[in-house]
Amino acid sequence: MEIKEIKTVFTEYRSVDELNPEDRELASSAIHAMGRAYAPYSHFHVGAAVRMSNSQIVEGANQENAAFPSGLCAERTAMFAASSRYPDKDIVSIALAGGVYGRITDMPATPCGACRQVMAQYQTKSGKPLSVIMIGKSCVWKFDKVDDILPLIFDSI
Numbered sequence: 226m227e228i229k230e231i232k233t234v235f236t237e238y239r240s241v242d243e244l245n246p247e248d249r250e251l252a253s254s255a256i257h258a259m260g261r262a263y264a265p266y267s268h269f270h271v272g273a274a275v276r277m278s279n280s281q282i283v284e285g286a287n288q289e290n291a292a293f294p295s296g297l298c299a300e301r302t303a304m305f306a307a308s309s310r311y312p313d314k315d316i317v318s319i320a321l322a323g324g325v326y327g328r329i330t331d332m333p334a335t336p337c338g339a340c341r342q343v344m345a346q347y348q349t350k351s352g353k354p355l356s357v358i359m360i361g362k363s364c365v366w367k368f369d370k371v372d373d374i375l376p377l378i379f380d381s382i
């Protein structure tokens with residue numbers, strides 16, 4: 226028997242201003258997309274922005290529904306829109322921000338497990354790392370690949 230450990234590596238920035246220009250642009254798009262959330266139940270507005278391998282940015286925001294499971298997170302809204310729009314391109318990066326009534330959370334909003342699984346699949350599809358940027362008011366986190374937020378990714382089928 227042996228105890229094993231899985232480590233996660235990420236970069237913490239003090240603000241979006243410290244990001245490289247491409248990531249800063251993506252972060253701005255994610256913040257902008259928060260304004261398009263439809264969240265009459267939780268009032269938690271989430272914006273996401275996806276960068277494709279052709280440099281295009283596709284935005285998405287969470288969409289809620291009275292039949293709760295029918296709604297969709299911002300990240301999946303953005304990724305599905307992006308992959309539908311550019312089926313032959315890869316998703317290179319995704320950024321997200323969220324907060325009650327559109328006020329960005331102090332600490333970065335982190336993606337739910339289902340969104341991580343969808344990110345993992347697009348990363349596997351592309352065969353290249355898909356980076357994830359989580360935006361908060363007091364700091365910004367960048368994970369260089371989905372494995373860093375979803376260890377032991379399920380891609381066995």
Ligand code: THU
Nearest residue numbers: 267269271287298299335336337
């Ligand atoms: N939400 C997202 O859009 N992304 C996440 O990763 C977690 C949660 C949304 C779903 C719901 O509309 C609201 O935030 C509250 O859970």
